[in-house]
Amino acid sequence: MNPLVAPESTQRHSGRCALSVNVNKVALLRNTRHLGIPSVLRAAELCLQAGAQGITVHPRPDARHIRTQDVHELAQLLKAWPHAEYNIEGNPTQNLMDFIREVRPHQATFVPDSEDQFTSDHGWNLPADETRLRPLIEACHALGVRVSLFMDPQPSAMVHAARVGADRVELYTESWASAWGTAREDEVLRGFADTAAAALAQGLGVNAGHDLNRDNLTRFVREVPGVAEVSIGHALIADALELGYTQTVRDYQRCIQLAYA
Numbered sequence: 001m002n003p004l005v006a007p008e009s010t011q012r013h014s015g016r017c018a019l020s021v022n023v024n025k026v027a028l029l030r031n032t033r034h035l036g037i038p039s040v041l042r043a044a045e046l047c048l049q050a051g052a053q054g055i056t057v058h059p060r061p062d063a064r065h066i067r068t069q070d071v072h073e074l075a076q077l078l079k080a081w082p083h084a085e086y087n088i089e090g091n092p093t094q095n096l097m098d099f100i101r102e103v104r105p106h107q108a109t110f111v112p113d114s115e116d117q118f119t120s121d122h123g124w125n126l127p128a129d130e131t132r133l134r135p136l137i138e139a140c141h142a143l144g145v146r147v148s149l150f151m152d153p154q155p156s157a158m159v160h161a162a163r164v165g166a167d168r169v170e171l172y173t174e175s176w177a178s179a180w181g182t183a184r185e186d187e188v189l190r191g192f193a194d195t196a197a198a199a200l201a202q203g204l205g206v207n208a209g210h211d212l213n214r215d216n217l218t219r220f221v222r223e224v225p226g227v228a229e230v231s232i233g234h235a236l237i238a239d240a241l242e243l244g245y246t247q248t249v250r251d252y253q254r255c256i257q258l259a260y261a
């Protein structure tokens, strides 16, 4: 049994939302010199020591940040953290499946990005993408890897995500981050809550990510039902440049805990 593989049933976090730190941006800074610093591995280790329940990477085909060596070194690191999860994101029609076969992370998050995309900015188009996703999801399941589909907050799409065989959806939260602090905040959050409720009704787990930060995280986790995991990178790493990884992870964990207060 691959030590990195954890069936869906082993929720490591007693039903509360887990924090998975995306270390893409540490790799982005490291890649601007040939000095190996800042260390991606050290960043992940410090975040795990501070209480993060997982590490996320998105090894894009152009290797702008996370590189193949990072993916494998982090897999090795995570074997020493049996209660933490490894989440590898990417487009399964590009380079993702090689990493899944080689590393067998706890979770694969399918993201429909093009190879040169600036950043992730949309979810899958279901049911249109169903035919090409189904065998890829089955291949992950055959390896014991949970599959999460990156999805826009559309309640009607959840039945299709379940039908194609996904275990979870990851709600693309950029529209929440943009609405936070504006007159549209309540309306946009209701859309996420409705989408999460629809996902849960289909037996799907609910993850969330993109542009989450210390300001917009607590209300999201409090009012969107059943969020099992948030994967946060850009804002968290930016905060860590000021506060350090340890204090930053503790701050984000506190934001999550406040949602249950």
Ligand SMILES: CC(=O)[C@@H](O)[C@H](O)COP(=O)(O)O
Pocket (backbone or CB within 6 Å): 022, 024, 025, 057, 058, 060, 089, 111, 118, 119, 120, 150, 209, 210, 231, 233
């Ligand atoms: C899928 C998603 O929203 C993010 O996880 C993604 O990894 C961001 O990619 P960049 O870090 O390359 O912007």
Ligand SMILES: NCC(=O)COP(=O)(O)O
Pocket (backbone or CB within 6 Å): 022, 056, 089, 170, 208, 209, 210, 211, 212, 231, 232, 233, 234, 235, 236
């Ligand atoms: N899936 C979202 C993720 O891993 C990180 O997104 P961001 O916090 O860098 O926007």
